[in-house]
Amino acid sequence: GAGVSQSPRYKVAKRGQDVALRCDPISGHVSLFWYQQALGQGPEFLTYFQNEAQLDKSGLPSDRFFAERPEGSVSTLKIQRTQQEDSAVYLCASSLGGYGNEKLFFGSGTQLSVL
């Protein structure tokens, strides 16, 4: 596609529900990142994929967070048993190669509100 696409744009969940957030990166981009952005803060790294391989998941806050990219394209971030502190914007970004110094193309994010 023309850019990074994320869905849904907004998600409201009751505490304890599971949610799945989807990211469709730019076609052909090797690298895919998930970041979490709280209100008024900068994005914080969650996890990184190079093609289908998850090379870094050091930023995932707990074992309730799980990400996958099974065919090296679309990625899903799943949060189990959501809690209020999970409320944030979840940003997906992709880059062309597998290098750490490339510019990132971000999606518009999924705004998650946990009630």
Place this chain on the structure above:
Amino acid sequence: GQNIDQPTEMTATEGAIVQINCTYQTSGFNGLFWYQQHAGEAPTFLSYNVLDGLEEKGRFSSFLSRSKGYSYLLLKELQMKDSASYLCAASGAGSYQLTFGKGTKLSVIP
């Protein structure tokens, strides 16, 4: 780890020049990114500095001093559409992740 510091808010007048500073402390440093983020939208790439010095790109310029752990973004001939948050982000040597600052919210007033 990395620590990024930038002012929370700035206000400037349309047509003026504004400089947004960013300091970083890092155990390993590769380069420094600037991104622009309008409210409710995706961050978009502005610049990437690896070497010391000033890089100019139209109305926007970015400066880096590796020895001082310091960067700034210079915006000239400010326009109302420049009202946004400006995010400073450091890339670490041998790491894929970026460490972002909290962002500087710039308000351009008539």
